[in-house]
Amino acid sequence: MIEIKKVNKTYDSGEEKLHVLKDVTFTVEEGEFVGIMGESGSGKSTLMNIIGFMDNKFEGEYFFEDKLIKNESDDSLSHIRNESVGFVFQNFNLIDNYTVRENIELPLLYAGLSPKKTREVVLKALESVGIPEKIDKYPTQLSGGQKQRVAIARAIVHKPKFILADEPTGALDSVTSKEIMDIFKKLNTENKTTVVMVTHDRTLSTYCTKILFMVDGNLEERFDL
Numbered sequence: 001m002i003e004i005k006k007v008n009k010t011y012d013s014g015e016e017k018l019h020v021l022k023d024v025t026f027t028v029e030e031g032e033f034v035g036i037m038g039e040s041g042s043g044k045s046t047l048m049n050i051i052g053f054m055d056n057k058f059e060g061e062y063f064f065e066d067k068l069i070k071n072e073s074d075d076s077l078s079h080i081r082n083e084s085v086g087f088v089f090q091n092f093n094l095i096d097n098y099t100v101r102e103n104i105e106l107p108l109l110y111a112g113l114s115p116k117k118t119r120e121v122v123l124k125a126l127e128s129v130g131i132p133e134k135i136d137k138y139p140t141q142l143s144g145g146q147k148q149r150v151a152i153a154r155a156i157v158h159k160p161k162f163i164l165a166d167e168p169t170g171a172l173d174s175v176t177s178k179e180i181m182d183i184f185k186k187l188n189t190e191n192k193t194t195v196v197m198v199t200h201d202r203t204l205s206t207y208c209t210k211i212l213f214m215v216d217g218n219l220e221e222r223f224d225l
């Protein structure tokens, strides 16, 4: 599904050039749960931005479902992004003055569903993360773990082709982290949702079909943790 071939990314800030991704090559097949690890500053989020169609400016090739993603206009890139990816971030990225329902509805704005159907699919997404009773609350009325559940519901509500999660448990305690990881695991095993996740959590090895390490801009697959 995702095929990254010899991708190079350099950040240019005036005199300085920072070569962050060096000939990065890997694939993600449908239904996989891929973990990406590596030290702070090693380029994990940079890579996620490319995979998630947020960043179009890199060298090398990105084939998504056999289509070469290159020289896409911003419009075309956001269209591909909207229908293909669900994002989950460390800091939840919920809109505080929107209710839980309104937050989860966001990816559906262009889907043209009736209000009744919209409410149905929002509720279904909330049920799959275990907190349907929170539908009319505001994010400030929720715990960190509940906020991340809402963020996951928002990420899956439009049935994206894959989920990108960048340190989704980074702001949570270890018990809550495990609950959140179990939700990703359930989505992956029961719904066959493809997951690509950046994490520092070494217990991830039990969930992953593949673990990739960023070391000095190079991506290596490892089997020992």
Ligand SMILES: Nc1ncnc2c1ncn2[C@@H]1O[C@H](COP(=O)(O)OP(=O)(O)OP(=O)(O)O)[C@@H](O)[C@H]1O
Residues within 6 Å of the ligand: 011, 012, 013, 018, 020, 038, 039, 040, 041, 042, 043, 044, 045, 046, 047
């Ligand atoms: N927009 C940017 N402009 C210039 N340099 C950047 C930009 N974004 C990231 N960098 C640099 O690129 C390198 C990789 O950053 P990136 O955010 O991908 O690392 P990371 O592996 O996600 O780190 P962390 O674990 O801390 O989140 C860092 O040295 C960072 O300072």
Ligand SMILES: [Mg+2]
Residues within 6 Å of the ligand: 044, 045, 046, 166
């Ligand atoms: Mg990062």
